[in-house]
């Protein structure tokens with residue numbers, strides 16, 4: 362099938378799976394923001410999520426897993442092909458003014474994968490030491506679990522670093538989506554780049570506010 366073998370087909374698969382994950386990241390931030398309403402806010406939100414019918418929860422998780430696997434698989438393939446098939450990298454770079462974010466998509470992507478594995482072990486499977494007291498209660502006191510975690514400097518630091526990584530990955534990822542779909546040209550390109558950076562910045566600020574306000578003692582348990 363051309364979609365899986367041609368270069369543009371694989372880029373389209375990466376763009377669509379990337380869009381799906383960006384949608385999740387937006388919805389996840391909106392849900393997580395209920396933490397600023399106190400324990401009642403986040404805990405009620407978590408209870409709503411957990412009370413959804415099992416097929417919906419399972420379907421969502423399987424879809425996310427497929428999206429992540431497809432995105433990583435073709436991301437690695439395209440990176441290898443691009444690096445191998447561009448002998449005159451300097452000439453190309455000089456014309457296109459490659460940014461730090463665009464040059465390092467494979468590395469920011471790899472760091473995000475590590476973060477997601479850690480994040481799931483911590484808040485979904487609850488097997489990391491600081492959340493041991495919250496294991497077994499589903500969803501239980503999600504607010505308490507998050508606040509307990511971000512009182513720890515290293516955990517806050519890991520999350521802040523991961524959010525910078527997410528910002529870098531999205532600044533290039535969003536504009537790359539429009540290019541792949543053929544919705545970009547010289548005229549609209551600067552606007553798309555600015556809007557993509559703004560969306561990535563809003564997500565960064567929204568997410569990083571949670572660990573930072575907890576660590577600073579502004580948001581308390």
Ligand code: HEM
Nearest residue numbers: 386389393407422480484485500503507520568569571572
């Ligand atoms: C400050 C930042 C974040 C906080 C406080 C946070 C909080 C949480 C919490 C509490 C859960 C468990 C929900 C429950 O089981 O009731 C969760 C699950 C999850 N989070 Fe986050 N999250 C953050 C950032 C992110 C980011 C940036 C991503 C993706 C790049 C992400 C991806 C996920 C995924 C995939 C799940 C599992 C969803 C499921 O149960 O199916 N999170 N998060």
